[in-house]
Amino acid sequence: MGVLDGKVVIVTGGGNGIGKECALLAAREGASVLVNDLGGGLKGEDAGSAGPAEQVAQEIRAAGGKAIFNSDSVSDYDAVVAMCEQAKKEFGGLNAIINPAGILRDGMFHKMAPEDWRAVIDVHLHGAFNVTRASIEFFREQQDGAYVLFTSTSGLIGNIGQANYAAAKLGVMGLSRIVAMENAAKNVRSNIIAPFAWTRMIASIPVKDEASAARVERFKRSMRADQVAQVAVALCADGAKDTTGQIFAVRGNEVFLFNQPRPVRGMARLEGWSPSSIIEHALPAMKANYTDVGASNSVFPWDPV
DSSP states (O other): OOTTTTOEEEETTTTSHHHHHHHHHHHHTTOEEEEEOOOOOTTSOSOOOOHHHHHHHHHHHHTTOEEEEEOOOTTOHHHHHHHHHHHHHHHSOOOEEEEOOOOOOOBOGGGOOHHHHHHHHIIIIIHHHHHHHHHHHHHHHHTOEEEEEEOOHHHHTOOTTBHHHHHHHHHHHHHHHHHHHHHGGGTEEEEEEEEEOOSHHHHTSOOOSHHHHHHHHHHHHHOOHHHHHHHHHHTTSGGGTTOOSOEEEEETTEEEEOOOOOOOOOOOOTTOOOHHHIIIIIHHHHGGGOOOOOOHHHHSOSOOO
16 A cells, blocks of 8 residues: 555656656555656757656556656646646546656856746746646646645755746745645645755756865765655655645755745834935844855755765
8 A cells, every 4th residue: 555546646857866756656655647758958958758758657667557658848838738638538537746847057147048047937937837727726626636846945045056946946935835825725735845866957066176076975875866756755645635835855864844934023113214224223133133145055064864
């Protein structure tokens, strides 16, 4: 007996990395899986190959599971609608969508080409909209459904050279929150995961010095895609039906629950504020509560467990 027995799950980006591990684990836990992968490169180039998705589906079937494949892009709304219909037609229903599909086009913001901004937003943020919007009415009608969308510490905390990716991933946080709020009464839930895992995305980060090389080696050894998949699959199960609207991070064998933005300090001035009084009084008083501009390694400075 698996935690997803009888469920039908779509996994996007399922041909490699985290998506592949989610698809394999969902199948081992009893789900019928539609494995979606565009088959393109890390930057979204050379798209249109069914190979990666088909290979994962074949691997699932060879192990005795049920799987089909799809090689459309999550950035194409009509294609995502067809993908959902494909899963329902083949397996008789749809219960959950795990959506780690993504690309990277990194670069310093002052040098970022508009097309690189649009491409990343289109896959990550528009893609998250597409998979949720294409299925939400069906989930509401059956009063059951789970979304596991993917954010990143690049958005939640920040990372130099990833303004497009960070903006998209923080947008996913807002989307998931509203989906969770609006659909709780219909037993439809949405959660997000910020993953730490050695994938081709992480492998693309340039190694510029000994410190970053050592950090990359720690990623390889201690933070694997299959560890992220454990949480993603758990969030699709009936046993997690009281968990929605949350932000998780997975780092090796560590699972973190992130807080969500709330006021940390407030000041009032009966006579009202002016620019000068804000500069002289409000900002100095609040400075101790500022969030620094460090990247994720300043928040997670210890080696993963």
